[in-house]
Amino acid sequence: MSVMLLGWRNIQRRLASSVATGAIVMLTVLVAVTGACTYRAIGAGLSLASDRLGADIIVLPSEVGVSAQEALFVAEPANVYMPANTVDIVESVPGVERVTPQFFTQSLNQSCCSVLGVTRVVGVDPESDFVIAPWLSSDAAPLEENGIYLGADAPEVTGGMATILGRQFVVAGRLEATGSSVDETIFMNLDTARSLGWESPYLANVWKMADPFTSVSAVMVSVEPGADPEVVARAIDDACPVSSATAVSGLVRNTASQLGLFAALFGGMVAAVALIAMLGLAGRLSFLARERRAEMGFLRAVGFSRRFVVGGLLCEVAMLGVTGAAVGGALGCGIAAYLAPRIHQVMALPAAPPGAVQMVGIVVLACAIALAVCLAAAAVPVRGALRGGALAAMQKGDLA
Amino acid sequence: MSEAVELCGVVKSFGEGSECRSVLRGVDLSLRSGRLGLVTGASGQGKSTLLSIAGGLMPPDGGSVRLFGEDVGSLNEQGLDRLHRRQVGFVFQTPYAVAALTARENLELMTKGAGRSRDADRFHKVVDRLGLSDALELLPSQMSGGQRRRLSVARCLLSAQPLILADEPTNDLDEEGCLAVMGLLRGHVADGGTVLMVTHDPRWVSLADEVFVLGNDGVIA
Numbered sequence: 001m002s003v004m005l006l007g008w009r010n011i012q013r014r015l016a017s018s019v020a021t022g023a024i025v026m027l028t029v030l031v032a033v034t035g036a037c038t039y040r041a042i043g044a045g046l047s048l049a050s051d052r053l054g055a056d057i058i059v060l061p062s063e064v065g066v067s068a069q070e071a072l073f074v075a076e077p078a079n080v081y082m083p084a085n086t087v088d089i090v091e092s093v094p095g096v097e098r099v100t101p102q103f104f105t106q107s108l109n110q111s112c113c114s115v116l117g118v119t120r121v122v123g124v125d126p127e128s129d130f131v132i133a134p135w136l137s138s139d140a141a142p143l144e145e146n147g148i149y150l151g152a153d154a155p156e157v158t159g160g161m162a163t164i165l166g167r168q169f170v171v172a173g174r175l176e177a178t179g180s181s182v183d184e185t186i187f188m189n190l191d192t193a194r195s196l197g198w199e200s201p202y203l204a205n206v207w208k209m210a211d212p213f214t215s216v217s218a219v220m221v222s223v224e225p226g227a228d229p230e231v232v233a234r235a236i237d238d239a240c241p242v243s244s245a246t247a248v249s250g251l252v253r254n255t256a257s258q259l260g261l262f263a264a265l266f267g268g269m270v271a272a273v274a275l276i277a278m279l280g281l282a283g284r285l286s287f288l289a290r291e292r293r294a295e296m297g298f299l300r301a302v303g304f305s306r307r308f309v310v311g312g313l314l315c316e317v318a319m320l321g322v323t324g325a326a327v328g329g330a331l332g333c334g335i336a337a338y339l340a341p342r343i344h345q346v347m348a349l350p351a352a353p354p355g356a357v358q359m360v361g362i363v364v365l366a367c368a369i370a371l372a373v374c375l376a377a378a379a380v381p382v383r384g385a386l387r388g389g390a391l392a393a394m395q396k397g398d399l400a
Numbered sequence: 401m402s403e404a405v406e407l408c409g410v411v412k413s414f415g416e417g418s419e420c421r422s423v424l425r426g427v428d429l430s431l432r433s434g435r436l437g438l439v440t441g442a443s444g445q446g447k448s449t450l451l452s453i454a455g456g457l458m459p460p461d462g463g464s465v466r467l468f469g470e471d472v473g474s475l476n477e478q479g480l481d482r483l484h485r486r487q488v489g490f491v492f493q494t495p496y497a498v499a500a501l502t503a504r505e506n507l508e509l510m511t512k513g514a515g516r517s518r519d520a521d522r523f524h525k526v527v528d529r530l531g532l533s534d535a536l537e538l539l540p541s542q543m544s545g546g547q548r549r550r551l552s553v554a555r556c557l558l559s560a561q562p563l564i565l566a567d568e569p570t571n572d573l574d575e576e577g578c579l580a581v582m583g584l585l586r587g588h589v590a591d592g593g594t595v596l597m598v599t600h601d602p603r604w605v606s607l608a609d610e611v612f613v614l615g616n617d618g619v620i621a
Contacts, residue, residue: 006498006509013500013539298496301457302559303485304513306477391457394496 003308007315017291018320021284025324025374026331028277029366033332034339035270037362039263041340041353046256054131055220055248056229059090059236062244079104081215082242089240090219095227096236100128103190104217105197119155121164121186122217123193131220132175132187140173147172149187162186165200219243282377285317289381294397296382300390313382314375321374322367329363404433404468404563404594405454411462412449423449426463427620429612433468433562436586436595438604441614447598448493448567450614454596455488455565456480467563485514489556491566495548497540503551504536507558514559526557529580545572553581557588564588566597570604582607 011018061082084101091099103123124132126143136149143149148162148169160171169188177183188196194212223232229247236245289296292313299309333354340353354362386393407429413422423446431437439447452458454465456472465472468487475483484490497506507527511518527533530550535543543551549572556564566585570578578601585595586607597604605611612620 006500009505010500294494294496295498298492299498300481301484301490301492302510302513302555303481303483305481389457391452394492394494 003311003315006312007319010312010316011319017288018316021281021288021317022320022324022327024277024281024284025321025370026328028274028281029325029328029370030332030335031273031277032270033329033362033366034335035266037333037336037354037359038339038343039259039266041336042259042343043256043263044354045340046252046259054134054222056223057221057233057236057245057247059086059219059221059240059243059245060217062242080217081212082217084214084216086240086243087216087219090221090236090243090245093232093235093239095223095232096221097224097227098128098130098222100125100130100220101190101216102131102218102220103193103197103212103215105193119186120184121188121193121196123190124187125190130222132182135175135182137174137176143172143187143189144170145189145192146170147188149173149175151175151183151185151187152177153183154186164188165196167196221245278373278377281374285374285378286381288317289313289378289385290397292397293385293393296385297390297393297395297397300386301394306386309386310379310382314378317374317378318371321370325367325370326363329366330359332366333359333362402433402469403430403466404435405429405431405437405596406466407450407454407463408466409463410450410453410460410465412446412453412458412460424453424460425617427614429454429620431594431596431610433594434589434592435609436589436597436607437610437612438608439596439598439612439614440600440602440605442616443600445614445616447614451565451567451596451598455490456483457490485561487561487563489514489559489561489564491552491556491564491569493567493571495545495552495572497548497551497555499540502537502539503532503543503547506540506551507536507555510555511558514561516558516560523558526554526584529584530554531577531580546574546577549573550577550581553584557584560593562593564593564595564597566595568599569597570599570601578603 061080081104087099087101090096105121105123124143132149140149141147146167146169148164148171150157150171150173152175157171162169162171164186175182175187191213194215198212221232221236223229230250233245233247233250236243296309296313299312300306337353337359385397388396407427410424410427410429411422412424413420415421427450429437429439429450439450441447449458453460454467456465456467456475459473467483470483472480472483497503498509501509507523508518511523524533527536530553532547532550532554535547535551538547540548540551549569553566553569556566564585569581569585573581582604585597589595589609597608614620
């Protein structure tokens, strides 16, 4: 009988005790992996959004209930508008290199109108756009009047055709993931978006007496090399009172700072849970070694080597630790993947959950750490149990 | 025939200072191969201690122990392990077994550990004789005290070490069980093996080739 088989028999035939030990490892790893993956998902999303947004400043109407953070990170439909001449005013501000307008509208859930549910639809100007163009797939066609681009996480359409507010559109391309609201948005030509909104009876209450053809929802701004986006944003605010300009870098920095506080609090809690669990694990393994003291002494007395006896118990602990960590790690990754989009929606934070390869890496790492911790925690009491020789272990042990 | 067990001037005490209790005070014992020796004496005289020292499980404070001519005191850990695997089998007073293994798995583990290939005929003969056939798939926790005792004896006999040191091997056993155990131990001796056995039961004196009485003065009478 091999050391491995002896370890397995001990797990199998002391099931309650084995489950208790494995559960401690599993829960510890579950908490640690969920916390780390969630933090990483938000951090990675923030970094991705910052890197890929393209715009240095976002200009939105000043008197509406949507913040730059929501506009950037959450793709909830927001029907907010300001005069179209804002684009010209912003463009004339010193330090501004390029501007491109966007027009926000939305699809609806009625089956007569849309196959895409309630989704944010953004009209873009293909001539001036510099925000979405870099993230278009290489096979994307130019954005014609009846064409749409889909964000990486926008609802799937079949057959390359989509019905939005009663009109048929051709899917001209898909965008790569950006970690921002772009991922969940449908893009179409600026004037098409305007006329679509204007013609739809379902959006009549949005327009009332307003004219969408002289409105824009946002102006995305790129600043000249060397210009400070926050200084330029203040200059835009001064030049255009109906709008509010926000430097993306400042927004990302503020969000990162909030995330840092969240991470410190959450990390502290995870560390406390891990510490308590490790103490529990050390106690559990110490009990396990005491429980087996007589048996280990007996095996030594009949001539089994110290390596076999200690190895059998360590093998058992290793199997429990690795199994517990694998289950806890997989569950933790699953929970983090489930939480990421909800955090994205509820907290208006970008979130890019780990991919399948990263998840496998995390589970493998969790198993390796759990294995090392379990072996270290078990080695001391196991060696202690055999101190004084086989006979002493048998006499001190309580197993007959 | 050579000596299987030789104890010379063995001294052992427990505790320190005023708490020190001297148990063995210069024990000399010699048992030749192919004989059954019986150690008797009142409770607390050190019979189990003597057996542990004879088997190399406990170092004496003084004196020497030789098994099959080899000085046990000169053996390192690996040497002692080899001695216990190959040459000395123990029937302990407490019938230990590996709790997570069935009786059959315990016997197979010990037989393999002793370096013996499995002999199915002998396995069934010993198991049947000891009345363990129906208990082979039980875990030690599911067995009675008597069954575990018989399992200990079976383990030693199947491991086939030439010297068996047995501490009260008939405890917890009914008459039939006692006779089976003693019959098998005698059979081991008949096959050329050696048994040194501690017992309180005077019935077995007649089966012994030699009897060693450990007196309250800590020496063999």
